[in-house]
Each structure stands twice: as structure tokens, then as C-alpha cells.
Amino acid sequence: MHKSLMLHFRPKKVDEKALDFTLTFGLGGMAVTLIALLFATGLLLKFYYLPFPDRAYDSITYLTDTVTFGPFIRNIHYWSANFLVIVGFFHLLRVFFTSAYHPPRRLNWVIGIGLLLIILLFNFSGYLLPWDQLSYWAVTICTGMMEYVPWIGKGMQLAIRGGRDVGSSTLSIFYAAHTAFLPAVIILLMPFHFWRVRKAGGIVVPVSSSGEKKVSSIQDLMLRELVVALVLVAFVFCISIFFNAPLGEKANPGLSPNPTKAPWYFMGFQEILLHFHPLYAVCIIPLLVLLGLLGAARGKYPSSREGIWFVSSKGRFMAIVSFIAAIMLAPAGILLDEYVVDFVAWIPGVSPIVSNGLIPFLVVFLLCTLLYLLAVKLFSPDRNEKVQMVFVFFITVFIVFTIIGIWFRGEGMKLARPF
Amino acid sequence: MIRSNRGKIKKTAEPPSRRSFLTILWTVLGIAAIGELIAVIITFLKRGKTGKISGKSENLIEAGYADSFPVNSVTANIQGRFYLCRMADGGFLALSSKCTHLGCTVPWEEKEKRFACPCHGSSFDSNGSVITAPAARPLDMFPVHIENNMVKVDTGKRIEREKFLKNQLTYVKKGLS
Numbered sequence: 001m002h003k004s005l006m007l008h009f010r011p012k013k014v015d016e017k018a019l020d021f022t023l024t025f026g027l028g029g030m031a032v033t034l035i036a037l038l039f040a041t042g043l044l045l046k047f048y049y050l051p052f053p054d055r056a057y058d059s060i061t062y063l064t065d066t067v068t069f070g071p072f073i074r075n076i077h078y079w080s081a082n083f084l085v086i087v088g089f090f091h092l093l094r095v096f097f098t099s100a101y102h103p104p105r106r107l108n109w110v111i112g113i114g115l116l117l118i119i120l121l122f123n124f125s126g127y128l129l130p131w132d133q134l135s136y137w138a139v140t141i142c143t144g145m146m147e148y149v150p151w152i153g154k155g156m157q158l159a160i161r162g163g164r165d166v167g168s169s170t171l172s173i174f175y176a177a178h179t180a181f182l183p184a185v186i187i188l189l190m191p192f193h194f195w196r197v198r199k200a201g202g203i204v205v206p207v208s209s210s211g212e213k214k215v216s217s218i219q220d221l222m223l224r225e226l227v228v229a230l231v232l233v234a235f236v237f238c239i240s241i242f243f244n245a246p247l248g249e250k251a252n253p254g255l256s257p258n259p260t261k262a263p264w265y266f267m268g269f270q271e272i273l274l275h276f277h278p279l280y281a282v283c284i285i286p287l288l289v290l291l292g293l294l295g296a297a298r299g300k301y302p303s304s305r306e307g308i309w310f311v312s313s314k315g316r317f318m319a320i321v322s323f324i325a326a327i328m329l330a331p332a333g334i335l336l337d338e339y340v341v342d343f344v345a346w347i348p349g350v351s352p353i354v355s356n357g358l359i360p361f362l363v364v365f366l367l368c369t370l371l372y373l374l375a376v377k378l379f380s381p382d383r384n385e386k387v388q389m390v391f392v393f394f395i396t397v398f399i400v401f402t403i404i405g406i407w408f409r410g411e412g413m414k415l416a417r418p419f
Numbered sequence: 420m421i422r423s424n425r426g427k428i429k430k431t432a433e434p435p436s437r438r439s440f441l442t443i444l445w446t447v448l449g450i451a452a453i454g455e456l457i458a459v460i461i462t463f464l465k466r467g468k469t470g471k472i473s474g475k476s477e478n479l480i481e482a483g484y485a486d487s488f489p490v491n492s493v494t495a496n497i498q499g500r501f502y503l504c505r506m507a508d509g510g511f512l513a514l515s516s517k518c519t520h521l522g523c524t525v526p527w528e529e530k531e532k533r534f535a536c537p538c539h540g541s542s543f544d545s546n547g548s549v550i551t552a553p554a555a556r557p558l559d560m561f562p563v564h565i566e567n568n569m570v571k572v573d574t575g576k577r578i579e580r581e582k583f584l585k586n587q588l589t590y591v592k593k594g595l596s
Contacts, residue, residue: 137523137538140521140522140523141521141522141523141538143522144520144521144522144523145521147521159464159465164577165522253500253524254497254500254516254524255524256523256524256525256526256536256537256538257537258537258538259537259538260523260537260538273539273553274539274553277553277555278520278521278553278555344552352552352555353555356552356553411537413538413539413540414540
């Protein structure tokens with residue numbers, strides 16, 4: 001009986017090539033496993049947690065100090081949530097680099113991006129719940145960023161905080177989102193995502209080898225998936241035994257810790273915020289990133305590219321060049337802006353939206369365009385290789401920004417050594 | 420069954436029939452119902468919050484007697500989350516302790532005579548003007564009233580400003596004090 005139930009999610013037979021671990025690295029399955037762990041532990045945590053500012057923190061310390069297995073359950077929830085962001089991100093990279101975002105999988109690429117955004121919202125809303133200094137101030141600055149979205153920003157901020165400041169309304173809104181609204185959304189979206197995979201005829205495999213040999217789903221595919229899931233669960237359990245989820249001092253609205261940082265997965269954006277006027281950092285640049293990600297799937301691509309890592313040998317070479325360029329240019333740009341460039345002082349009497357926003361943005365934009373034109377002239381790539389090159393460049397910049405934000409920013413958010 | 424019927428009608432009957440009129444009617448009604456549902460949800464979620472955050476309600480806090488604040492001083496008021504600054508000429512200014520960049524609480528650094536935000540390195544001088552970015556506008560202020568030598572700050576009315584002006588200061592009236 002359970003076998004026929006499982007076959008609702010999987011076809012009876014799959015391509016033998018689809019079993020290759022290096023084609024997918026089992027990342028989608030890992031994400032499902034982590035989400036299952038999160039649901040299970042989240043349900044347990046719900047029995048102890050109290051979503052009120054004067055009681056939330058104490059309910060967590062009660063859980064960690066008195067309840068048997070309390071820290072263990074909380075740690076599993078914490079580590080699964082953090083790993084899920086990484087696994088989801090790598091899943092996006094895998095899908096991109098094996099050209100699995102081409103039609104007929106275009107819609108599923110969009111759904112996948114939606115799921116990744118929901119995972120981020122999940123993490124962010126959960127971040128506030130312990131109500132310690134870390135969570136209170138991270139949520140204060142992250143919701144503070146909304147203020148700079150033109151026209152609707154202030155209204156959005158009021159709506160999400162439920163008031164002027166982060167307070168009891170914010171906590172109940174975040175609690176409702178984290179434990180009821182977002183779970184409902186993700187439960188609806190996940191099956192949609194899986195169903196689209198089946199609609200596209202299974203996961204992407206190289207055209208040359210598709211249809212060669214079919215193997216049984218249950219015996220060959222699901223057994224492997226089960227092994228990956230079990231290894232991952234064992235790994236999360238081990239981490240959760242040895243490493244506790246952080247819990248700072250109880251939230252104190254009168255005292256901002258120095259430095260105050262956003263959650264680590266938003267550190268890339270916080271780094272952008274240090275270099276551009278907030279209008280650009282929190283509104284225009286993220287919008288461009290989202291449009292770029294969605295736009296990548298538009299246009300025509302030859303189906304011969306599907307399932308091949310990095311498109312072609314030229315594509316692979318260009319990706320490496322792009323990666324090296326970004327790895328060198330991103331820190332150079334940060335250092336230049338930190339110590340040399342200061343448009344605000346150079347062009348006095350101009351609104352900071354222009355001197356700290358438009359001008360640096362245009363400078364960066366022009367430099368990127370020049371680099372792009374140079375690369376196109378040097379390699380004469382096709383559309384697929386171009387898209388990949390641009391993607392690699394900006395993803396690398398974002399990763400560099402995130403790393404610098406997490407480890408190289410110290411007191412007063414000045415550059416500092418992590419050790 | 421229904422689908423095949425509909426397909427037939429589209430092919431054979433060209434002028435809009437009673438059936439297509441009903442389809443349009445149902446669609447319009449459906450959209451209206453969804454709109455109503457959304458409106459109800461939005462109003463429901465907004466409940467009880469409008470009054471609190473309009474910023475028009477008075478919330479007077481007594482900061483202390485005017486004489487107790489020396490000139491050129493900055494005094495923190497923890498309860499009201501503001502700083503009461505007394506300028507060199509004796510004028511009072513109540514500054515919000517919330518950084519205008521992203522809302523962190525800014526501490527006053529007596530040594531360097533400035534407010535320094537720990538979050539992103541913005542700093543402000545004693546009248547709230549920006550010394551270093553990323554903050555784009557001066558610290559917000561609250562209205563100050565001085566009655567019978569008592570300094571009162573209205574924390575219900577947050578005032579955003581573009582720059583510091585002399586007329587933002589409040590003075591003790593000579594004849595009364």
C-alpha cells in the first residue's frame with residue numbers, strides 16, 4: 001500500500017542516468033528532509049513557547065534549562081533551518097548550472113525561487129521569536145530597511161511591525177506567520193514544485209543519454225533518496241548534540257549591541273547597505289536581482305544543453321574567469337569605498353540619494369557593462385553562456401559580500417579581522 | 420462533459436448567448452467576492468492599531484526642572500526614549516534616541532560630544548544633525564513645553580525634519596521663571 005502511495009510522487013520507472021549523484025547531489029531531497037525535521041521539531045517547540053514579549057525569552061530558557069531533550073529539539077530546529085537556507089541556495093545553483101531552468105522547466109524555476117524566498121521569510125520570522133538582544137535588533141534593522149521602499153515602504157513597515165516599534169504586536173504577527181501562515185503556504189507550494197518535475201518528464205538528464213535504460217523507482221531511486229535523507233538526519237542530530245543554538249541576553253529596546261547585525265543570510269544585503277543609499281540597497285538592487293533571476297529563464301535555449309554541467313567547455317571556462325574576476329573585484333570595491341571613494345564629501349550640497357546612491361550605482365553599473373562587453377568580445381559566447389557568466393559574477397559578489405559581512409565586520413560595522 | 424459542451428457552443432453559436440452572458444456574470448461576481456474577502460482580511464488585521472500609531476495622541480513626560488539642566492548638556496530620558504539637549508544659549512531640544520537610518524538606539528558619547536550609532540556607524544551632533552552617513556536625515560525631535568519651570572516632552576508627536584533650525588529650540592520664558 002505504501003508503495004503505491006509513494007508512486008504518486010514518482011513515476012514507476014526513471015532514467016538510469018537520473019540516479020547519478022553528481023547530477024543533483026540529492027539537494028532537493030535534502031531540502032525536503034530538513035523541512036520534515038523542521039515541521040516535527042516546530043510542532044514540539046510549540047508546546048512550550050509563549051509569544052509575548054515578557055514571557056517569550058523565559059519560555060526559551062525554561063525549555064533549555066529544565067525540559068529533558070529541550071536543547072536537543074531546539075538545536076535540531078535551529079540547525080535544520082540554517083542548513084535549509086544553504087541547501088536551498090545550492091539547489092538553486094545546481095538547477096542553474098545544469099540548465100534545468102530552461103523550458104519546459106521555466107515555471108518550476110519561478111516556483112523554486114518563490115520557495116527559497118519563503119524559506120528566507122520562515123527563517124527571518126523565526127529569528128525574532130526567542131526575543132533576545134540578537135533577534136530584537138536584527139529584526140529592528142531589517143524592518144527598518146523597509147522604510148526606504150518608496151511610497152509603500154512606511155505602510156509595509158507599520159503593517160509588519162503592527163506599530164511604530166518592534167513590540168508585542170510584532171511578536172504576535174511574526175509568530176502567526178512563522179507557525180501558521182508560512183507552513184500553509186509551503187505545504188501548498190512544495191507538491192506543486194514536485195508535480196512540475198514529473199510534468200517535465202522527471203529531473204533533467206543529458207539529452208544524449210536520456211531514454212537509454214530505465215530502472216525501477218522504488219528499488220533504485222527511492223532507496224538512494226532514503227540513504228541521503230538518513231545520513232543528513234544523522235548529521236543534523238550530531239551537530240545538535242554538540243552545538244547549542246545561540247541565545248543572547250533578553251531583548252532590551254534601550255540598548256543596541258555593537259555591532260548589530262542582520263541574520264547571516266541577509267548579511268550580503270547589509271553589506272550593500274553600507275555602500276549605497278538605502279533606496280538603492282534595499283529596493284532597487286534587490287529588485288534587479290529578483291528580475292535577473294526570473295528573467296534568466298526567459299528566451300529560447302537549445303535542449304541539447306540540458307543536464308550538462310556549466311553548459312559547455314567554453315561555458316565552464318567563462319564561468320571560471322567570471323568567478324575569479326568577481327572574487328578580486330568585490331573586495332577591491334569594498335576597500336575602495338571604505339577608504340578612498342567618498343562621493344558625499346566630494347560633491348557637497350547634493351541630496352545623498354544622488355551622491356551616495358545614483359552616482360556610485362552608475363559607476364558600478366558602467367564598470368560591469370564594460371567588463372561584460374569585453375568578455376563578449378573576447379569569447380563570443382551564445383545566450384546561454386552569457387547568462388551563466390553574468391549569473392556567476394553576481395552570485396560570487398553576493399557570496400563575497402555575505403562572507404565579509406559575517407566575519408570581517410566588527411565594532412561600528414568597520415572592517416575588522418575575524419581573529 | 421461540460422467542457423465538450425462549451426467547446427461546441429463556441430464553435431457553432433457565434434453571437435453571445437445566454438450561457439456566455441451567465442459566464443461573464445459569474446466571473447464578475449466571483450471577482451467581487453474575492454475583493455470583498457481581501458478587504459475583510461485587511462480590515463481584520465488592521466484592527467485596533469490605527470488609533471495607537473496615528474501620532475496625534477499626547478503623551479507628555481515630565482523631564483525635570485529647567486534649572487537642573489546645565490547649558491551645553493545632553494541628558495538621557497530612558498522612560499521616554501529621548502535625549503533632552505540644552506544648547507549653549509539655553510534652548511531646549513528633545514531628540515529621539517532612534518537612529519534615522521534603521522532604528523537602532525543611539526548612545527551619547529560625552530567625550531566626543533556626539534551620538535554614535537553602533538549599528539552602521541552613523542553619528543550626529545548635539546542638535547541631531549548628521550556628522551557621518553549612512554543616516555540621511557537628522558535625529559527626529561519631540562515638542563518641548565516649559566510650564567512653571569517644568570520641562571515636558573510630548574513623545575506622542577514625533578517630528579521628522581530635514582535639518583536643524585534655530586526655531587526648533589524651546590526657551591524658558593523670562594518673566595515667568
